[in-house]
Amino acid sequence: MAPNPIYLGVVGVGGVGTAFLQQLAKLPNAPSLVLLARSSQTLLSPAPSYSPAIPAADWQTASTAPSITKSGALSSSELISYLSSAPGRSVLVDNTSDPKLASAYPEFLKAGISIVTPNKKGFSSDLSLWKDIFASAASGKALVYHESTVMAGLPVLSTLRDLVATGDEVTRIEGVFSGTLSFLFNTFAPVSSSGSPAKWSDVVIKAKELGYTEPDPRDDLNGMDVARKLTILARISGLEIQSPSSFPIESLIPSELASLPATSAGVAEFIARLPEFDGSMDALKEQAEKAGKVVRYVGSIDIATKEVKVGLQQFDNDSAIAGLKGSDNVVSFYTKRYGSNPLIIQGAGAGGDVTAMGVTADLIKVIERL
Amino acid sequence: MAPNPIYLGVVGVGGVGTAFLQQLAKLPNAPSLVLLARSSQTLLSPAPSYSPAIPAADWQTASTAPSITKSGALSSSELISYLSSAPGRSVLVDNTSDPKLASAYPEFLKAGISIVTPNKKGFSSDLSLWKDIFASAASGKALVYHESTVMAGLPVLSTLRDLVATGDEVTRIEGVFSGTLSFLFNTFAPVSSSGSPAKWSDVVIKAKELGYTEPDPRDDLNGMDVARKLTILARISGLEIQSPSSFPIESLIPSELASLPATSAGVAEFIARLPEFDGSMDALKEQAEKAGKVVRYVGSIDIATKEVKVGLQQFDNDSAIAGLKGSDNVVSFYTKRYGSNPLIIQGAGAGGDVTAMGVTADLIKVIERL
Numbered sequence: 057m058a059p060n061p062i063y064l065g066v067v068g069v070g071g072v073g074t075a076f077l078q079q080l081a082k083l084p085n086a087p088s089l090v091l092l093a094r095s096s097q098t099l100l101s102p103a104p105s106y107s108p109a110i111p112a113a114d115w116q117t118a119s120t121a122p123s124i125t126k127s128g129a130l131s132s133s134e135l136i137s138y139l140s141s142a143p144g145r146s147v148l149v150d151n152t153s154d155p156k157l158a159s160a161y162p163e164f165l166k167a168g169i170s171i172v173t174p175n176k177k178g179f180s181s182d183l184s185l186w187k188d189i190f191a192s193a194a195s196g197k198a199l200v201y202h203e204s205t206v207m208a209g210l211p212v213l214s215t216l217r218d219l220v221a222t223g224d225e226v227t228r229i230e231g232v233f234s235g236t237l238s239f240l241f242n243t244f245a246p247v248s249s250s251g252s253p254a255k256w257s258d259v260v261i262k263a264k265e266l267g268y269t270e271p272d273p274r275d276d277l278n279g280m281d282v283a284r285k286l287t288i289l290a291r292i293s294g295l296e297i298q299s300p301s302s303f304p305i306e307s308l309i310p311s312e313l314a315s316l317p318a319t320s321a322g323v324a325e326f327i328a329r330l331p332e333f334d335g336s337m338d339a340l341k342e343q344a345e346k347a348g349k350v351v352r353y354v355g356s357i358d359i360a361t362k363e364v365k366v367g368l369q370q371f372d373n374d375s376a377i378a379g380l381k382g383s384d385n386v387v388s389f390y391t392k393r394y395g396s397n398p399l400i401i402q403g404a405g406a407g408g409d410v411t412a413m414g415v416t417a418d419l420i421k422v423i424e425r426l
Numbered sequence: 427m428a429p430n431p432i433y434l435g436v437v438g439v440g441g442v443g444t445a446f447l448q449q450l451a452k453l454p455n456a457p458s459l460v461l462l463a464r465s466s467q468t469l470l471s472p473a474p475s476y477s478p479a480i481p482a483a484d485w486q487t488a489s490t491a492p493s494i495t496k497s498g499a500l501s502s503s504e505l506i507s508y509l510s511s512a513p514g515r516s517v518l519v520d521n522t523s524d525p526k527l528a529s530a531y532p533e534f535l536k537a538g539i540s541i542v543t544p545n546k547k548g549f550s551s552d553l554s555l556w557k558d559i560f561a562s563a564a565s566g567k568a569l570v571y572h573e574s575t576v577m578a579g580l581p582v583l584s585t586l587r588d589l590v591a592t593g594d595e596v597t598r599i600e601g602v603f604s605g606t607l608s609f610l611f612n613t614f615a616p617v618s619s620s621g622s623p624a625k626w627s628d629v630v631i632k633a634k635e636l637g638y639t640e641p642d643p644r645d646d647l648n649g650m651d652v653a654r655k656l657t658i659l660a661r662i663s664g665l666e667i668q669s670p671s672s673f674p675i676e677s678l679i680p681s682e683l684a685s686l687p688a689t690s691a692g693v694a695e696f697i698a699r700l701p702e703f704d705g706s707m708d709a710l711k712e713q714a715e716k717a718g719k720v721v722r723y724v725g726s727i728d729i730a731t732k733e734v735k736v737g738l739q740q741f742d743n744d745s746a747i748a749g750l751k752g753s754d755n756v757v758s759f760y761t762k763r764y765g766s767n768p769l770i771i772q773g774a775g776a777g778g779d780v781t782a783m784g785v786t787a788d789l790i791k792v793i794e795r796l
Contacts, residue, residue: 079592079593082593083591083593209588209592209763210769211581211584211771214581214584215581218783218790221790222449222787223449247744374617374749376749376772379749382766393777393783395774397752397774399771399773401772402772403768403769403770409763412592413589413592413594416591416593417591420588420591
């Protein structure tokens with residue numbers, strides 16, 4: 057296994073990107089970082105030698121070094137041209153959430169550039185893009201790993217792919233796939249409530265203040281992020297889901313507030329008017345309590361009926377979903393081999409470090425295979 | 427990735443071996459099965475062509491076909507000689523629990539033969555064998571995958587290796603690692619007990635009748651199987667555990683009965699005298715209940731203090747360990763990145779189909795890398 061040199065291009069240095077670069081810097085036998093792109097600037101190892109490499113731990117200092125080529129933002133075709141001309145196999149790590157870059161994955165793959173990414177967009181948009189990505193990988197003899205697109209670094213997609221590849225029959229997938237919505241419901245409707253019950257609007261405001269929600273909490277409450285994850289899981293399970301909007305998504309944005317604009321004024325009005333709907337959320341909670349259950353926001357896939365759903369459901373107090381803590385995620389895989397008790401994976405499903413961990417682990421696997 | 431042909435030797439056709447062969451038969455692009463060994467007989471594809479292959483689904487019929495070479499049991503060196511002379515890379519799948527074959531893994535690996543196995547013996551015996559296995563793999567440019575040695579097909583070892591490889595700091599590992607002991611304690615000391623409490627001896631006898639224990643239940647109750655799994659987890663975490671007997675193991679065999687012989691008469695006397703100790707087991711259970719807890723048989727590893735323990739502990743009623751059902755296993759990885767809430771993996775940790783699934787998934791990964 058004397059490895060051939062592998063050339064690495066990284067796009068994005070936000071929370072995940074920064075954590076990834078820190079992990080990359082400590083990797084033994086790390087590939088050669090030859091391209092690092094932010095929105096404003098691209099650092100490149102000079103062609104045609106693709107040397108010296110950009111130091112992953114110290115790229116900000118390197119960006120002033122004369123030995124590193126600087127450029128503005130590169131187009132996808134410029135990225136492809138640079139990486140595919142490297143004197144060895146190359147890998148693109150996309151640490152953005154950019155749909156435009158994701159739509160170009162097929163071109164990277166056809167050019168023999170492997171892809172590792174936590175960016176959901178390529179895998180949860182139109183089915184045609186999903187198919188194009190995997191067909192292009194095959195034709196370009198390149199690899200695609202995207203573990204962190206669902207529940208960050210938790211071994212969810214690798215486990216599902218192993219189940220499918222070894223011939224198990226996955227019958228049902230169910231779980232809490234949003235750290236934000238996990239926190240909201242674990243706080244609003246805990247299994248054992250001591251003290252005075254929390255109001256839904258107060259819990260949302262608290263989560264926003266703690267930075268647990270997107271800047272616009274409606275981006276969590278609309279369920280679209282969960283729907284994208286379900287789309288990915290369903291497709292790996294063999295269901296041809298056209299898009300994340302081709303199945304029912306229960307939005308937690310009251311219909312009366314659905315038309316508020318996506319501006320900061322719109323956010324402010326949304327927050328201000330949210331208490332009007334505390335009564336209906338309390339009713340949902342109490343209805344569940346009367347049945348000895350708790351209400352949770354979950355995604356589920358029934359493989360036989362091809363039914364994919366995202367929304368509120370009631371769960372027994374002693375179920376894995378009811379027992380979640382903090383902002384943890386959980387997924388249960390029900391399969392023929394595992395029988396009545398599912399295979400369960402649980403833990404933090406968001407955050408820079410654990411998302412980057414999934415990216416780094418994928419990169420190690422790609423390097424082992426190239 | 428036009429794969430080079432890969433030649434596969436399989437030893438063992440018990441419960442796991444039979445399930446593995448069924449899974450292998452359905453694998454697309456399966457490697458060529460050229461050797462299949464049982465204790466009594468070895469089937470071989472004729473050298474030097476190593477063709478025709480043995481049909482995995484139908485090996486019993488093939489064993490009478492004149493095109494397949496028959497032999498008695500082969501020694502390790504004969505296996506190595508045959509596999510390493512194949513016209514391509516070769517893999518040994520060891521579906522036995524044979525310590526002798528495991529002790530020869532280094533010779534296989536040095537000869538360039540990769541190994542996939544659920545056999546714990548090679549990885550949980552003397553530390554020198556563990557080191558020899560991985561050093562030999564490196565020198566022979568061969569691969570070793572053994573996911574199913576801990577909790578069968580659940581993604582436990584791969585997850586731990588990913589955590590370590592990406593630079594996370596594992597601080598503590600804790601779990602229920604025996605399906606048999608999980609069933610015994612989930613039945614003996616359930617979280618919510620309705621009906622009359624079960625006697626420990628009755629639960630053991632019931633489990634034996636259901637086939638949940640080894641033929642000699644003392645092989646489960648002595649904790650050695652759990653200790654072997656802990657040894658593997660601790661070593662992957664970086665602790666140099668000399669052997670599974672170099673840390674404390676709390677045996678559930680009463681000391682008064684420890685000297686009974688390992689004969690069927692010994693088993694019978696053990697079972698007959700077990701009720702004498704129901705009182706002390708009840709006391710343990712009640713002591714836990716008074717603290718609002720349940721008693722469970724667990725293994726734990728504290729990385730900082732290098733403390734490895736196997737035995738009884740009390741757990742909160744709402745903990746993941748207390749909430750286990752049936753004979754399920756669970757492991758919690760506490761790490762620096764995952765913070766206060768651990769990464770949890772749970773499900774069936776024993777059984778032919780799910781153990782074979784881990785073996786088949788490992789084989790797929792080895793093929794992808796060779």
